[in-house]
Amino acid sequence: MTENLKIGIAGLGTVGAGVLKILGVSGDLIAQCCARAIDVVGICARDRARERGLGLAGAAWFDDAIALAKDPTIEVFIELIGGSDGVALDAVRTALAHGKHVVTANKALIALHGAELGALAEAQGVALNFEAAVAGGIPIIKALREGLSANRVSRVYGILNGTCNYILSDMEETGRSFDAVLKQAQELGYAESDPSFDIGGIDTAHKLAILASIAFGAQVDFSHVHIEGIEYISANDIIVARELGYAIKLLGLACRTDQGVEQRVHPCLVKSDDAIAAVNGVVNAVVVESDQLGRLVMEGAGAGESPTASAVIADIIDIARGLVLPPFLRPSEFLRSEAVAPMARHEGAYYIRLTAIDRPGVMAVIAEDLAHEGVSIDTIIQRGAERADSVPIILLTHQCRESVMVKALARISSHDVIVKPPRMIRIEQL
């Protein structure tokens, strides 16, 4: 057996505690797989008093993550502090600069600073592993970085945020409003007290930026992601979509187009009989489409103590086994800066929700505006009034360019009969 691998863990929240528990329960198995044991020799967390009962007897306590990151006793620095900047960033930079391998579950950090940190890791000849940062326990980074490394990916997409998927699934199942379901999700611990990162799509966008980088061999660049959240989805949208044969899901989606790489996070109408429509609750799912393999689907627990800790430990095991790969599949020197396909040039079909005064001639006005911009209508649904004086009108369009759709909506909005800003949900062909 090789010498034990000495690791230091910074951050003992849910995931950190999960990592220690698994090392406690399955340390013997893990040592067999690695032909060496994993020793936690250093720990750093905010509140020392809280961390009892985790079997930390053998580990030195550090009050300062930076001190742990450069401590000569550790070979691997496990960053579970969180946050894209501040201590997490400083500590990871320090660890890499001191030649330590780094494992992190921090998607914001990797999405925003992955290019810099990846290059630093490579220059130092150490690993920077972040399996837990995307889709929790699902080994999607490993699948892309290793299992599919002979493939050219054309599209990767998925349900990457359990909170949003729980909310949308529950709205579909119960017919309740977004606000009511969010409140319950918060009570159940499925949503944060400040849920804006989740419901606003930011969390999904962090994960997508990382996936897209590995899938397309491009520098990770969070600013390339177009982001919309689910806050404006109404119970009625979900009901109407279902009647039309669609479910509404928040997807993160990256694909190659003639205009460059599209990276976008927004609610989508997906066909009810597509597998992704059946992914409900807090489950995550990722679909990768590539030249050799075709379509690969991976589905599993996208969050939670044990699944996330399982991914962190898989990353540590890789290091214990001596596997050090370029963090983003290819060495930094080969990572391209891909052209960003502008959303204005996105081509797709749209679900449009208008709210209009219930008056003869309204539909004619709308139809004329759409025709004027060259948008062709597939389906129109108008029924029962929300309020006595206004009616919701739902349109499904045929395929058109997004800039054209936006112009048509601006034209429609300019009429007095339209009493609320129109809403547009993209219909995604999967």
Added chain:
Amino acid sequence: MTENLKIGIAGLGTVGAGVLKILGVSGDLIAQCCARAIDVVGICARDRARERGLGLAGAAWFDDAIALAKDPTIEVFIELIGGSDGVALDAVRTALAHGKHVVTANKALIALHGAELGALAEAQGVALNFEAAVAGGIPIIKALREGLSANRVSRVYGILNGTCNYILSDMEETGRSFDAVLKQAQELGYAESDPSFDIGGIDTAHKLAILASIAFGAQVDFSHVHIEGIEYISANDIIVARELGYAIKLLGLACRTDQGVEQRVHPCLVKSDDAIAAVNGVVNAVVVESDQLGRLVMEGAGAGESPTASAVIADIIDIARGLVLPPFLRPSEFLRSEAVAPMARHEGAYYIRLTAIDRPGVMAVIAEDLAHEGVSIDTIIQRGAERADSVPIILLTHQCRESVMVKALARISSHDVIVKPPRMIRIEQL
């Protein structure tokens, strides 16, 4: 860059040709990922004349796979000959004995000789990789051996044979008979001219034995697998099952029970709303249930030139990157010989098809026999006669022990009114 990795390929059928094509098309990308190029320096195939147009100019030709396996110019031996014994086995043994890494797509070889070959590879400090042997392009071996290595697996199951799944899906869709669909599958190239390995469940059993070994840390032992094929499934079984809310799928399934590990391949009734019921056509799907991660589903192309070649190349890339793991997750010394749970002690619910003479009192006889053995009936369906003088009777039972079910069926069969051997399909709770 490190020196190029020199490989020799034995067997230039579909998969071998696919490997050469991918190396031709994506060799540059692969070289970037590995920081070294992959060179095909030796080739061996049955018919030299056939192998034109594959860009083999730089490779030496071997008429004998054994000679290639021990040739000093190669570092990795790619076995794509097929067959569990004979040349394939001899060549792999030779390659390992000569300190070459081995990559193979040969499930029969690994299922039957994996324990010996794995131990030999470990003793020699070389890799024995077989991602392509199970579920084609789906990186399930990597997921189990690396991504989930911190987990204790409780159950692994899946649709592992595209031919059977195509036949059952098509029978469900079209209502045609097994024989008619098999014939068409052969014409379309989805089934071999001798389809017995596929439809008899042998192919699935090879793959399951490999999965179970890695999942449970046990010596791979093909003789531990209980195997039934799909030949006796009738169009009527599928129609009735659907009416009752089930689909019929050929599953390979391994799980821990109090009696030991169950490894079994047979047609199953699965709930129509379960994700696995929606996996149709030649697609494969694998589900892994484990303590930390919960449920992980992987779905994709389980066969075909490009997906299988993609998996072979992923295995080569691992070697090029210096990754050498124990072939069955843990070193051979830690692989246990797990107790085999006898099928007689399997507990489950059953779908029973009886064919009886249409005469008063028949149902009373059947019900009495079942009651005598303590089998409790959930549903009975009897309708329209197959022939004028006999009727099919379908029973769904509640949970019982298989030995009891078998005894009850023997008792029922002994009556003159039962005109065909009863058929039993297990109902699987997923």
